[in-house]
Amino acid sequence: MRIVVRHRTVYNYDHAIRYSTQYLRLTPRNNPSQRVIRWNVEGQGRLSPWTDGFGNLCHTLVCDEIVNQISVSANGIVETTELNGVLPDDGILPIKVFLRPTQLTQIDSEIRDFVVPYVETARSNPLDAAHELSQALTERIVYTEGSSHVHSTASDALKNGRGVCQDMAHVFIACARELGMPARYVSGYLYTGDEATPQVASHAWAAVWIEGLGWVSFDLANKTCGTERHIGLAVGLDYASSAPLRGVREGGSESERMDVQVMVTQA
Amino acid sequence: MQRRLFDEMTSPDGSARPAYRHISDWLKWSTLDRLRQRSTEAEVLFRRLGITFIVYGDDGGTERLIPFDVIPRVFSADEWKRLSDGSIQRVRALNMFLHDLYHDRNVMRAGIIPEDVILANAQYQPQMQGFTVPGGIYTHIAGIDIVRVSENEFYVLEDNLRSPSGVAYMLENRQVMMRLFPELFSEMRIAPVDHYPDVLLRTLRGVAPGGAQDPTVVLLTPGAYNSAYYEHAFLADEMGIELVEGADLFVADNAVFMRTTEGPRRVDVIYRRIDDDFIDPLAFRHDSSLGVPGLLSVYRSGRVTIANAMGTGVADDKSIYPYVPALVRFYLGEEPLLANVPTYLLREKDDLAYTLEHLDELVVKEVHGSGGYGMLVGPASTAAQIEIFRHKILANPSNYIAQPTLALSTCPTLVEQGIAPRHVDLRPYVLSGEETVVMPGGLTRVALVEGSLVVNSSQGGGTKDTWILEE
Structure with a gap:
């Protein structure tokens, strides 16, 4: 399937900012399920490309002019192949790195209690356990826009029973790791089929490592595994290490308004 | 299993060991009053220098002076050669280990260290994966803590590979000793340590990104509230480089710049004394205001060198320590010259x-x-x-x-009761750049309480000047 992505982020500030730096993880990599036909990242300021420790294709965007607005855009075309959400490992990092807890995926007693029913299955049939876990979590956590923020943790989402795709991925990752299954965060895009309404955010899901099979994607927010409608942008231990945009600025006071528009269409 | 304590000055028969002959005579001829007077003078000098140490969790004034003992600790040239060769060997192996860990992981494939021990370690830094640092040097400044239990038995207690502190004491202790006892320095041939800042600067310049002519080096400190701030300021001053905080640096055009009154100036090497977690808020702790946003990207692009490298902490963790002798054999094919406890x-x-x-x-x-x-x-x-x-x-x-429990060696120390043996350890400093060298000396820490084996300054330990006799 050939998918066209137009992703634009605009930051507006009431007071002018003097300097801002951002890490952009806005460039998809080629892998067996996706091939980049054309891709272009632009931003206000100067872009320097680099590759992070996870192998993600990143840019550093520095804007040192006095501005009230900064915009970043990523546009391109990706050819995807239906692999039922299964990808081989890229061989960059040891897979067991993806067992380590992070601040956003900290294990607490609630998570520990929640995974108890899956401990047995996780040992005998990890893939089944992952499916059961995914099912249980989609029942437990209701997709609710605006119910969380970028620093919300897995534990917050499980307690509140509400969250967005990022939170659902975090809870799934925390639970999988607690069950001894390496799990990683994937940020990306989803072709929903609705070509008329722009999406207000990029997408995110989780992938769990199943020995002998590969990284199996679970998109809890859409109650599905990975499909040819998914395009991966970056992988990491959690949102913090794979966020499409992460920045700091000087000036601009407290108020920042971020407008995101993601158009995902079929070519 | 009562073991006889090894005193570094006095043999069991009461005679002075060769390295200490001169000091032993000097102590015989010096009155206690005179030594105490010198001790008081030393304190005045240290206060004037402003060299203090912040003790965490201490209710009283948190800044205080570390007690200094005026009786030096002495090593013969032979003893020193073994310690220095052993320390260099260890640091070489640890640098190779760090390179391997963040590249092909042969050490795990060969089963030398279990994968879990490394990957579960919070100091293991995935962001260092696949990136080759200049010269393959990760720990440019290392402090190897060594204890002695007998004439020929030395043990490494731990490796400090992140940002070992204490070198300012080595330098200032020497300066103070030279002022208090100039006669000893003319009577004995003691290896100098005062060129440490020059060697450190040469080491740091030697690992600048390729092509940098006349590289600019800065020292990045977390600021005046850090317990080792005095040392940061002291070293920057001695090296003649800028002491900067995160806010003084910024990233632009895939390079790091320092704000100066004459405008931005490109920085090639950052001698950082802040932890990995705080060094780049875009990559690590987002709430850190101590670091430089964007630094990781410039670093991974090979356009700035950070000393010590990010992610070195994994190699000096106590869970990795037991494997260091095996690492020496694995990477160097040599037997370790210094043993582990x-x-x-x-x-x-x-x-x-x-x-x-x-x-x-x-x-x-x-x-x-x-x-x-x-x-x-x-x-x-x-x-x-x-x-x-x-x-x-x-x-x-x-x-x-x-x-x-090791029966740490003792050295004569001036205490309330007079001159008495007290337990000591040693931290030599190993610098790795274009070459790997050890300063002939180091920081000797002494447990001032009778019988105590805890030499940490936060727990009532003091320091001594460490003298290496030249042949």
């Missing part, structure tokens, strides 16, 4: 059982602890203290290691 890993069932039965003989430490906190010194503890610690261990065995 035998170590029981309490995550192993047999080691745990043995330790629980011998708590009164062993030293038990937290795997990630430092500064002498959170440890049990069995022979110096009451039965009640041991029981409390037993529960702590049982609650989380893998958080602890245990070692036999």
Whole structure:
């Protein structure tokens, strides 16, 4: 399937900012399920490309002019192949790195209690356990826009029973790791089929490592595994290490308004 | 199993060992009053220099002077050669280990260290994967803590590979000693240490990104509230480089710049004294205001060198320590010149059982602890203290290691009762750049309380000047 992505982020500030730096993880990599036909990242300021420790294709965007607005855009075309959400490992990092807890995926007693029913299955049939876990979590956590923020943790989402795709991925990752299954965060895009309404955010899901099979994607927010409608942008231990945009600025006071528009269409 | 304590000055027959002959005579001819007077003068000098140490959790004035003992510690040239060769060997192997860890991981494939031990370590830094640092040097400045138990037995207690502190004491102790006892320096041939800042600067310039002519080096400090701030300011001053905080640096055009009154100036090498977690808020802790946003990207692009490298902490963790002799053999194909203290890993069932039965003989430490906190010194503890610690261990065995209580060597020390033997350790500093060198000296720490084996300055330890005799 050939998918066209137009992703634009605009930051507006009431007071002018003097300097801002951002890490952009806005460039998809080629892998067996996706091939980049054309891709272009632009931003206000100067872009320097680099590759992070996870192998993600990143840019550093520095804007040192006095501005009230900064915009970043990523546009391109990706050819995807239906692999039922299964990808081989890229061989960059040891897979067991993806067992380590992070601040956003900290294990607490609630998570520990929640995974108890899956401990047995996780040992005998990890893939089944992952499916059961995914099912249980989609029942437990209701997709609710605006119910969380970028620093919300897995534990917050499980307690509140509400969250967005990022939170659902975090809870799934925390639970999988607690069950001894390496799990990683994937940020990306989803072709929903609705070509008329722009999406207000990029997408995110989780992938769990199943020995002998590969990284199996679970998109809890859409109650599905990975499909040819998914395009991966970056992988990491959690949102913090794979966020499409992460920045700091000087000036601009407290108020920042971020407008995101993601158009995902079929070519 | 009462072992005779090894005193570095006096042999069991009462005679002075060769390296100490001169000092022994000098002590005989010096009156206690005169030594005490010199000691007071030393304190005045240190106060004037402003060299203080911040003790965390101390209710009183948190800044205080570390006690200084005016009787120097002496090593012969032969003794020193062994310590310095052994330290260099260890640091070379650890640098190769770090390179391997963040590249092909041959050490794990060969089964030398279990993968879990490394990957579970919070100091293992995935962001260092696949990136080659200049010269393959990760730990440019290392401090190797060494203890002695007999004439020929030295043990490495721990490796400090992140940002070892204390070198300012080595330098200032020497300056003070030269002022107090100039006659000793003319009578004895003592290797100088005062060129340390020059060697450090040369080391740092030597690892600048390729092509940098006349590289600019800065020292990045977390600021005046850090316990080692004095040392940061002192070293920057001695090297003649800028002492900067995160806010003084910024990233642009894939390079790091320093704000100066004449405009931005490109920075090639950052001698950082802040932890990995705080060094780049875009990559690590987002709430850190101490670091430089964007630094990781410039670093990974090979356009700035950070010393010590990010992610070195994984190699000096107490859980990795037991494997260091094996690392020396694996990477260098050599036998280690300096031994490790035998170590029981309490995550192993047999080691745990043995330790629980011998708590009164062993030293038990937290795997990630430092500064002498959170440890049990069995022979110096009451039965009640041991029981409390037993529960702590049982609650989380893998958080602890245990070692036999070493009979640390003693050195003559000026205390209230007169001159008496007190236990000491040693931290030599190893600098790695285009070449690897050890300063002929180091920081000797001394446990001032009679019988105490805890030399940490946060726990009542003092320091001594360390003299290496030239041949």
